[in-house]
């Protein structure tokens with residue numbers, strides 16, 4: 001059985017999100033690719049250091065100085081979940097200023113530069129209100145340390161409302177080995193649908209991606225090595241995302257949500 005979501009009270013942080021490009025251009029600068037969220041924040045930050053500011057970067061979390069976008073949908077080839085389909089950058093959280101991603105939990109949270117540090121003393125939950133139909137959700141940063149026991153987890157939950165069962169992506173370790181999952185929550189139980197054994201949860205730079213489509217979900221953990229879980233499931237989409245951090249000392253550097261809402 002996998003983890004039960006527990007939203008503890010305690011620390012409460014909020015971070016900005018870049019809103020959908022298609023909604024419009026509050027700055028009136030004619031740059032549709034920047035969107036109202038970008039217009040609302042100062043367009044001076046370059047998360048991936050590729051020389052292109054987040055608000056106009058076609059892949060704000062991956063260095064791609066050439067900005068290649070073969071299907072011209074505003075999402076660069078290197079992060080486009082569906083070359084040939086129309087996608088958007090639905091949200092991008094760079095952890096630079098207060099805003100729409102709200103974190104609640106019992107870790108000690110610290111904003112250090114452009115990172116959010118969680119000290120791994122407990123469980124913290126982040127909620128981002130964004131429609132997630134056919135999407136890639138990617139969270140990236142660094143895992144600094146992992147305790148030797150306890151319920152250790154990093155998860156991406158597309159909140160289903162009353163539509164259960166639903167599927168989610170995570171790294172999980174309670175007893176025995178750690179695994180990367182596509183897993184199912186039925187309303188009562190948590191069940192891995194597909195898993196890849198990690199041995200232990202790796203430390204160092206990481207990204208965890210949930211690729212969600214109507215008949216498929218894939219979880220990809222990229223560290224020094226890559227682990228994938230892939231399942232044929234009926235993914236139904238939702239209106240918000242929840243991120244769960246449990247007992248991991250981590251620095252979170254970005255969250256990107258890319259796809260068709």
Ligand SMILES: [Ca+2]
Nearest residue numbers: 048050052057
């Ligand atoms: Ca950039």
Ligand SMILES: [Ca+2]
Nearest residue numbers: 059062063064
């Ligand atoms: Ca980039």
Ligand SMILES: [Ca+2]
Nearest residue numbers: 071073075080
């Ligand atoms: Ca594209």
